[in-house]
Amino acid sequence: MSTVDRYLAPDVLTQDADERWLSPGVVDVIDGRIDAVGRPEEVPDRPHATVHQLSGMLLPGFVNAHAHSPMVLLRGAGEGLPVDRWLTEVMWPREGRLSPDDIGWGMRLGAAEMLAGGITTSSEMYFRPQVMADAAREVGLRALVAPPLLVSEGLDALGTWEQQLEAAVAFAAAHRDDPLIDGVIGPHAAYTVPEVPLREAGRIAAAEGLLLHLHVAEGEHEGDRIRARHGVSVPRYLEQLGVLEARVVAAHGVWLDDDDIGVFARHGVAVAHCPVSNGKHASGLAPVTALRAAGVPVAIATDGPASHDRLDVFAEMRAAIHLARLRERDASVLGPVDALRMVTSEAARAIGRDDLGAIAVGRRADLVLVDTRRLRPVVEPRDLLTHLVWSGTPESVRAVWVEGRQVVADGEVTTIDVQRAAAEVTARARRLAARA
Numbered sequence: 318m319s320t321v322d323r324y325l326a327p328d329v330l331t332q333d334a335d336e337r338w339l340s341p342g343v344v345d346v347i348d349g350r351i352d353a354v355g356r357p358e359e360v361p362d363r364p365h366a367t368v369h370q371l372s373g374m375l376l377p378g379f380v381n382a383h384a385h386s387p388m389v390l391l392r393g394a395g396e397g398l399p400v401d402r403w404l405t406e407v408m409w410p411r412e413g414r415l416s417p418d419d420i421g422w423g424m425r426l427g428a429a430e431m432l433a434g435g436i437t438t439s440s441e442m443y444f445r446p447q448v449m450a451d452a453a454r455e456v457g458l459r460a461l462v463a464p465p466l467l468v469s470e471g472l473d474a475l476g477t478w479e480q481q482l483e484a485a486v487a488f489a490a491a492h493r494d495d496p497l498i499d500g501v502i503g504p505h506a507a508y509t510v511p512e513v514p515l516r517e518a519g520r521i522a523a524a525e526g527l528l529l530h531l532h533v534a535e536g537e538h539e540g541d542r543i544r545a546r547h548g549v550s551v552p553r554y555l556e557q558l559g560v561l562e563a564r565v566v567a568a569h570g571v572w573l574d575d576d577d578i579g580v581f582a583r584h585g586v587a588v589a590h591c592p593v594s595n596g597k598h599a600s601g602l603a604p605v606t607a608l609r610a611a612g613v614p615v616a617i618a619t620d621g622p623a624s625h626d627r628l629d630v631f632a633e634m635r636a637a638i639h640l641a642r643l644r645e646r647d648a649s650v651l652g653p654v655d656a657l658r659m660v661t662s663e664a665a666r667a668i669g670r671d672d673l674g675a676i677a678v679g680r681r682a683d684l685v686l687v688d689t690r691r692l693r694p695v696v697e698p699r700d701l702l703t704h705l706v707w708s709g710t711p712e713s714v715r716a717v718w719v720e721g722r723q724v725v726a727d728g729e730v731t732t733i734d735v736q737r738a739a740a741e742v743t744a745r746a747r748r749l750a751a752r753a
């Protein structure tokens with residue numbers, strides 16, 4: 318017989334369609350799924366439930382729609398360089414020396430940092446998908462893993478593009494019934510993947526029903542080569558190649574005009590907005606307000622920890638609000654509740670996972686408990702949400718469950734030895750840097 322865990326909290330933000338906020342609220346979990354949600358008088362009696370009385374606010378786990386978490390190994394490197402030099406002079410040489418164990422330790426530490434800050438799902442693009450999956454599972458993080466499809470001289474070790482795609486499809490097939498890991502097709506970007514493999518990646522993703530995750534229009538001149546060769550913007554080019562027939566998440570999406578936004582809206586493309594990274598690399602101010610007004614789901618994502626540098630959803634939400642308001646010169650755009658949605662229900666929709674991002678019956682039991690004692694003063698009940706976004710930090714997160722399994726207690730990750738992972742990452746980061 319399945320066991321029932323019953324969580325009682327003074328406040329439960331459900332983030333479902335009507336954004337119900339229960340105070341107090343009850344959440345029942347059976348076999349990793351949410352089985353009942355409501356006020357205490359609304360939920361069925363469960364005499365055999367294990368009851369957990371919590372203090373604080375229970376939220377849906379945060380969904381990080383774009384990350385390269387093993388880059389904790391490269392955090393802080395190349396500070397202040399323009400993005401092309403940052404990549405070619407610092408990131409790629411060090412990444413060329415990464416061993417599978419380096420990636421495993423980087424992912425463990427990245428996953429631990431994310432869980433400790435309330436991120437329960439991360440959509441990752443990085444090398445060695447099985448190493449990524451094993452590390453995520455060990456730490457208890459839910460992960461979507463896209464091995465980056467890259468076609469370039471010097472990257473022969475990745476194999477031909479046909480081999481890379483075949484391996485990505487096989488990885489996805491092997492994890493089709495995995496409760497924690499999903500395989501994703503990840504052509505790196507239109508400017509790094511030639512026409513034929515890009516078209517094929519889109520065809521395969523659509524045919525197999527797999528998510529397709531790629532970088533789009535991060536830098537101002539990223540699309541110049543495509544425009545010179547094909548006479549159209551990157552979104553139009555992707556549309557012409559048929560890539561947008563798949564379910565697509567476009568990371569960054571900074572340099573998009575109204576026509577591009579219309580292309581995304583027509584094809585159901587979602588955007589993973591990375592405001593801190595976009596600020597650090599001076600990439601630009603993404604048209605978040607226009608995208609959302611056009612019906613494009615926009616998730617707020619951390620990008621890699623060499624670009625953020627914290628895997629901190631709270632800082633990311635604030636940056637998203639700051640940049641959207643500065644871009645529009647309007648303090649009324651993108652409020653705290655919008656930002657919260659963009660790391661929960663809207664982010665889940667962006668990555669095609671309607672079973673995540675809300676505390677609702679039938680959804681996965683990915684839950685975050687936040688300490689609300691320092692979120693004050695609460696004059697109106699809604700102040701709590703405003704404070705959570707403007708003043709919350711990863712340290713506000715006290716407990717986290719993924720698929721019903723508790724992975725953070727008293728603010729600490731309980732699944733791995735985080736100090737050991739940090740020591741491994743430091744030693745490996747020094748080795749990677751020393752031979753630069």
Ligand SMILES: [Zn+2]
Pocket residue numbers: 383384385532568620621
């Ligand atoms: Zn990225």
